[in-house]
Structures are given as C-alpha cells and as structure tokens.
Amino acid sequence: MFFATLLALPLGAAVAVTRFPGRRTVVVLLNALMGLPPVVVGLVVYLLLSRAGPFGELGLLFTPPAMVIAQTVLILPIIAALCRQAVEDAWIEYEEQLRSLGAGALRAALTLVWDIRFSLLTAVLAGLGRASAEVGAVIIVGGNIDGVTRVMTTTIALETSKGDLPLALSLGIVLILLVLLLNAGAFFVKEAAQRRYG
C-alpha cells in the first residue's frame, strides 16, 4: 500500500504535466489497468516468484513480501490513474501561473501534488479499498498459511468453504467496519483542510 502510493503519485503527476509522444496510450493503459483482474496479477506474480521463475532464487513465494508485491502491482495503476486525473485538472488552473513564475515541469508537478494533497487522499483511499478487499491475488502468492500469510479476506474465503459461515460473516463485518472507519476519518480530514485552506 505504502509502496504503491509512493510510486503511483509521482507517476500520475508526471503523466499529467508532461507532454511526450505516446502519452495518450499511457493514459488509456493506466485507466485500463485499474480494472486489472487480481487473480491474473496473482498468477503472474506467482509465476515470477516460483522456484522455476526468474525471481525464484529470492524465495519470496508464500511469504508476506510476495503479497506486498502483488498488491502493489494491483493498486499502483488505480492510484496513478486517479492522481493523473486530479493533477491534470489542477494543472489547467495553475499552469500559466506556475510557468510565469518560472517553475520547471518537475517543480510544478511537486507543487501541484502538494497543493491538492487532500483531494489525492481519495485516490489513495480507492487503492486502500481495493487492497483490503482483495483476495484472489494474495491467496495465490501468499498461500493462505495460518499465522504467516493468512489475512482477513483469505480467512473469510477459507471459513466459507469450510462451512463456518458465522465466523466468515463476522469477519466480513469487521473488515467492512474497518474500511468505513478509515474512510470516515479521511473524509473529516479533508473537510477540515478545505475549511482551513480553501
């Protein structure tokens, strides 16, 4: 999650403020990758990390780092695409002023991201929502090992197939409450910021 945000925000901002050949393709690709099927991402990461795969030597398969990698791949395009849209909208408003002051492209992008940071919270939350709700990718690369790579969603999947529906359901409710709480918190932060900074 953290890595994805760290990579995605600069990427989205860079695509928003620079003009290069093939930029449209990149934008369409980013938008399309938002709908990347988690199971497929899981499968690809699985193949890359498996013993026979190119990164097999690292021994990462069925470990938490493998899950982090899969989730980063999954939500990076979501955050980057949403960030690009937000920064591009802001760029239309700020461009002349920033160029007039003599800000270069990199400088302008950083300024924009910082200036609309509270709007970008929504983009990051969308990524977080996807990451926390996701089961297909993490179950493949993590292996759902008890105490190591078992997370809430994979537990729910397991308990459902075992028939322990009450446990699955209550875990589901806890997960939803967590996500709700996070979003509510972010909403109030944004509200407060808007009142404070306009």
Add this chain to the structure above:
Amino acid sequence: MILPLKLDQTQFAAGGREIIAPLSLEIDAGMSTIILGANGAGKSVLMRLMHGLLAPTTGNIAWNEADPKRVRRQQAMVFQRPVMLRRSAMANVVYALEIAGVARAERKARATEALKEVGLLALAERPARVLSGGEQQRLALARAWALHPEVLFLDEPTASLDPSATREIEAVIRAFDASGTKIVMATHNLAQARRLGDEVLFIHQGRLVERSPIEQFFKQPSSAEAAAFIKGELPWV
C-alpha cells in the same frame, strides 16, 4: 536590462485560425503601455506571446538578453483571475521567491516588504484561498513586487473587481511604475487606460491597428476602428 522587447513579424494561429496577424513592434523601458481592444481582439494572446507563455507560430520575439533564465526572472505577470496555492499569503510570496532563486535567508524579509507594499501584512498568515477577490489580486501583485521585475504584464487585472478594490490595485500598479518597473497592461476599460497609461497599442481582430500616445489616442485616433471603439465604449462623449 532585458528591455527592449522586439517582436518581428510575430504571428500566432491556433486550430487553423489566425489569432494574431504578423506584427512587428518594439517595447522599451519607461512609458506604461496599454494594450487596448475589444473582447476577443487578441490582447491576452499578444501578452502571453510577449511573456513567453505561448510560442509564436511564425516570426520572432527577442529580448535584449540571450539567457532565457534571466529573461524569465526579470518579468512577472498578473492574471485576470489570480491563482493562489493552498497555503498562507506569506507562503505564496515566499514560494515565488524560492522559484526565482532568492536565497532562503532573504525570502521572508522580501515577502514581508511586498505584503506591506500592497497593504496585506495584517493578513499575511491567512490562507491565500480564503481571501477576497480584491485581496487575492493584491497578493498576486505582492508576489510580483517581491521579485522586483523589470517588466510587469497585467492581463485585465481589475476586470472582475468592484470599484474600491480596483482603486487599490491601481495604486499598487502606480507604485510599480514609480519604482521603475515597465508596465504592460491589457484592458478594455478606457477610463483605466487613461488613468494608468502613457501610450496605447490598439488591437482590432488580431491586428495592431494603432500605436499612439494616450492623449492623442483619445482626442484624435488615427484609425477608424479605434474611433469606433472609443465611441462605442463612451457613447455619451
């Protein structure tokens, strides 16, 4: 000195439509230049060409200085609608100084001086975006003032302001003029042109129709278009 600015057969087209017909002129230090014309005449585009925000489609624009960094550093522009960053008024001015490469130790003092000049020192710590329209425009002028530019471009800076805010803005523009900054301002407000200008560039449908000293322009415009414009704007004269 980056002035004089020379436009040589400068032309600008967008979407297959010519917005500025080829024109040649020289802008020199001293006199305040007013770019006058109706809405859509091409005033803003001409000003953006001069300021370097747009590149001419054909022709040349040259300053009396080869280093593009120095050229950028010596000019500032105030737009019709000021764009402020989501930070305090003071921080907005400091930001401009930072980009201009002013040493960190100097920034605060220069920003303070600029805010004082425009009468916003009391509001220095307020978030810039919650200031009123007139205050934001004065802040935009403070941002320019702190840079001590050689040339200041103003694109209809008071078009969306009430009379009292307009007076305050005009006072600051006069202070710029008094401090030796060259003023280049686009407006369609004849009274304002008269109050602030020394000479007029009259633009009509993308063509430079007339360039005259301000008094002569109003008393005896040499072109029919300018005469019609003055008459249309001041039908009671």
